[in-house]
Amino acid sequence: MSRPGRDDSPDRLYTLTQGRSRSGPDNPFDLVTLVVAECDPVPGMQSEHVAILRMTERPTAVVEIAAELKLPVNITRILLSDLLAAGRVSARHPRKAAVYDPDILEQVLVGLRNL
Amino acid sequence: MDSATSETRTPLGASADNGLKIVVVGGFGAGKTTLVRSVSEIRPLNTEELMTRAGEAVDDVRGVRGKHTTTVAFDFGRISLDAHNVLYLFGAPGQERFWFLWDQLFSGTLGAVVLVDTRRIDDSWYAIDRLERNGTPFIVACNDFGGPAFAPEQVRDALDLDPHVPLITCDARSRESSKLVLITLVEHLRALYADPARAPRQELV
Numbered sequence: 001m002s003r004p005g006r007d008d009s010p011d012r013l014y015t016l017t018q019g020r021s022r023s024g025p026d027n028p029f030d031l032v033t034l035v036v037a038e039c040d041p042v043p044g045m046q047s048e049h050v051a052i053l054r055m056t057e058r059p060t061a062v063v064e065i066a067a068e069l070k071l072p073v074n075i076t077r078i079l080l081s082d083l084l085a086a087g088r089v090s091a092r093h094p095r096k097a098a099v100y101d102p103d104i105l106e107q108v109l110v111g112l113r114n115l
Numbered sequence: 116m117d118s119a120t121s122e123t124r125t126p127l128g129a130s131a132d133n134g135l136k137i138v139v140v141g142g143f144g145a146g147k148t149t150l151v152r153s154v155s156e157i158r159p160l161n162t163e164e165l166m167t168r169a170g171e172a173v174d175d176v177r178g179v180r181g182k183h184t185t186t187v188a189f190d191f192g193r194i195s196l197d198a199h200n201v202l203y204l205f206g207a208p209g210q211e212r213f214w215f216l217w218d219q220l221f222s223g224t225l226g227a228v229v230l231v232d233t234r235r236i237d238d239s240w241y242a243i244d245r246l247e248r249n250g251t252p253f254i255v256a257c258n259d260f261g262g263p264a265f266a267p268e269q270v271r272d273a274l275d276l277d278p279h280v281p282l283i284t285c286d287a288r289s290r291e292s293s294k295l296v297l298i299t300l301v302e303h304l305r306a307l308y309a310d311p312a313r314a315p316r317q318e319l320v
Contacts, residue, residue: 030223032134032203034127058126061134061203063191067160068124072186074165092132096223100314104200105305108135108225111196112298115154115290 016048016071017078028084029077034059034092048079049088056089125157130198137202137297138221140209140246141230142238146258146287147206148190150230153293155192155204163188187213204297209242218249226300227253230287233265236273243274254281254303256296279313 036059041050066076083089141147151159164187190206231239246253281303286292308314
């Protein structure tokens with residue numbers, strides 16, 4: 001396969017996001033933010049939005065959505081922030097404090113040992 | 116690069132709500148994707164980030180005018196740890212030119228595994244230096260390619276590694292061995308944070 005984004009002309013990517021090329025610093029989506037659909041696709045919706053809503057019937061990480069859409073992560077983030085602003089998806093952000101949390105580290109160890 | 120299609124997607128459980136990150140850094144061919152594949156519940160996926168480097172100091176040095184977009188590709192895999200926690204493993208090339216991208220992309224990571232091919236140890240110097248300066252906790256795993264074995268002390272010396280940083284040998288093709296690499300990292304993290312004097316002050320952007 002070709003890598004996502006590589007064969008897309010920049011023009012197509014700009015069109016998808018109405019000209020926005022980068023997600024701003026206030027874009028809340030981390031690579032591993034889990035996204036969940038809050039509604040079904042409706043007719044007339046942008047096809048990428050439809051694909052995201054279908055994909056996120058179960059929690060799905062931003063990076064997986066990007067890989068599945070074959071779009072760069074930052075373009076995906078812009079699409080997601082539009083859906084979030086419209087209330088069509090919700091976002092479960094990583095708990096940043098988890099990095100230091102001994103309970104979470106213990107849960108990670110248990111999970112890894114059970115693999 | 117492989118990519119799963121919609122038909123092969125394995126959805127997470129409905130209660131999953133906390134994504135965690137571990138980065139596997141290594142030179143070209145060190146076995147990053149192999150390790151990720153060994154433990155991942157999904158076939159490793161590949162995706163890309165476009166980075167606009169306008170305004171970066173590096174642009175001035177090179178005399179580049181205007182906006183300049185860099186594309187960086189990376190692989191990742193996934194491990195569902197329990198009903199809530201999902202661990203994502205990212206394979207990141209360790210070369211110097213990629214690092215300003217990784218800093219942004221992988222902020223908030225639990226820690227890193229530096230995967231070393233002992234035949235090309237110097238591929239890892241820059242990554243280790245950078246992780247140390249960032250305060251990102253890491254361990255070193257030497258991927259066993261069946262060549263002449265180096266004593267751990269030799270590798271440690273060659274990498275000028277802090278004595279507290281765990282160094283292990285692994286076979287990235289083996290699920291058990293790759294699991295052990297991750298467990299070693301998380302045990303190291305637990306020990307670090309249990310000791311306030313040594314706890315890293317990683318920048319959480």
